[in-house]
Amino acid sequence: MGSRSLLAGAGQFMKKDGTLPSQTTDRLDTSTLAAADFDVDVRSGFLPPEQPLTRLPGPTFDVQNFEFSEPQPSLWECMLDWAKSIPLTFGSQYSDVAQSSAAQKWRSAIRAMPVASLSEAEMGHIRTMRRACVVLAFLSHFYMHAQIDVGQYETDPDKARSANQEAKRRIPWSNAYGLRDSAAYAEAHGEYVNKLPPGLAVPFVMVSERLGLPPVLTYATTVLWNWTLKDASKGLTSSNMEIKEMFTNSVSESHFFLTSLLIELQGVEALTLMRISLNEAFAVDKLAEQRITCYLEELANVIRKLTVLLSQMQDSCDPDTFYWDIRPWFKTGDATFTDSSAGRVPGWILEGASSERSLWTGPSAGQSTLIHALDLFLDVDHTRTKRQPNGVSSNRNDSDSTFMERMQLYMPSHHRAFLRHLQHGISTEPVCGPPKEDGADAEWSDHPIRALVLQCQWSGPNHPLVHAYDEALRALRALRDEHMRIAVQYIVHPSRRGPRNIKCSEEHEQKQTQKQTQKQKQNEDVVRGTGGTDLVNFLRACRKNTTDAMSHFT
């Protein structure tokens, strides 16, 4: 095989301080596959090695009495404490009048909340910024979805109108007691719907921009930065971690986020194996082949462990609770609508922070940098623009082939930079594989691991490295098989079953059931993921892309 010098530009990625490296090297610096430049740690991977801050510093505010003078970021913590103590419910569904009015008072307080901001010094502290982002993300979703349902979740104008009528009907006393100007009256008339007040919108946009995230709930704010150690003295181990912020404070929600967290932690080993394999790939000798074969076998084992962890989702996360009680809180501007002259338009209005409606999608573990890194390392092409092995020529017609690319926009900027580094730095000079038996064109690759696989294929299809590479891909496909099963169990089945155990009045329950039956009919064709994909077709396509990357399809 010819020399494997890296393409120029391999080092052109942003460093943590926002600068570019001063010089490019002629080989990939794989030490940075787990380096501080990309906020990736050898001990914790994409999770921060130190436990995330559990509270923003600052005074306690008497928020229930609207004590907002000299606002500081700790005000957001006080508002979150209050939200959790009520507790808030999706669509403000209460059978208890005291809770209902407490929730309404909380919403009024959010609207009255002045804009507090982090000081320059606080902006320099990554743990403070992340905690601020977590608190603001949870507060924003709490506020948007703890409002009365006045039809904001309906695309259809007729259904929106009837939801609106229902909302007005639910507070007849506001008219009777002459409360037309009251918050209750304004809320029932949809005055605040889809509008994030400045006290939340301004700091949320600012903090998110600094961290390179969109101003919505993400995988980073629900998983990566949303945990604490049960016992600080015992350090970072899987049995010593718990989830910090939740919407429902339920075992199911905690387990849902925790499963992803444990997968991230287990992924640390995968990052190490990827790094040492890439180092070896440059040696291009027998020893390198043998070592990479072992690393790929180990990587397959790690991926199998991720599959076991994923399958344990069902141990403590109930599918119906997930679908009906937890998942609605993840909705974002792409799934909420208001009337305008142009009809029902989607999007959240970030008051005082942006003139454009926010259309970002909700959190999905599709935003996990770890899984994207595995795909890149094993040369799984979700864009379907590359030439695939065995002569499969691809195009981008599969279900939402841009989803995985879009998901990178929801990753913290350093993790995105890490993937870019892996993607661009990974190219070698193209290597050609052996001629195909069926006469199809021989395959070329500039991907270091696949190039090595092609080279080994010259000595026969049963070369151990070729086998190990396919084995790792087979493990990744099995992970996707399990994931598909979980997605069907947690989204498709509950959506078809309809809601249960609604905790409010019987009348409301009947209405909800009718509504859901209608939705169910709409959903029969397409059930969508949190990220807005036609989930079954999309996940199938991801699995197929994994199979297509194999040297031998099996």
Ligand code: HEM
């Ligand atoms: C109840 C649990 C889960 C459900 C219902 C679920 C559902 C989904 C859905 C519907 C999608 C399609 C994209 C979208 O529209 O959101 C998706 C994508 C994805 N999810 Fe999950 N997911 C779950 C747990 C997890 C976990 C624990 C992980 C691992 C960290 C994970 C990793 C991924 C990845 C990497 C994608 C992108 C597609 C792919 O790479 O195959 N998911 N998930």
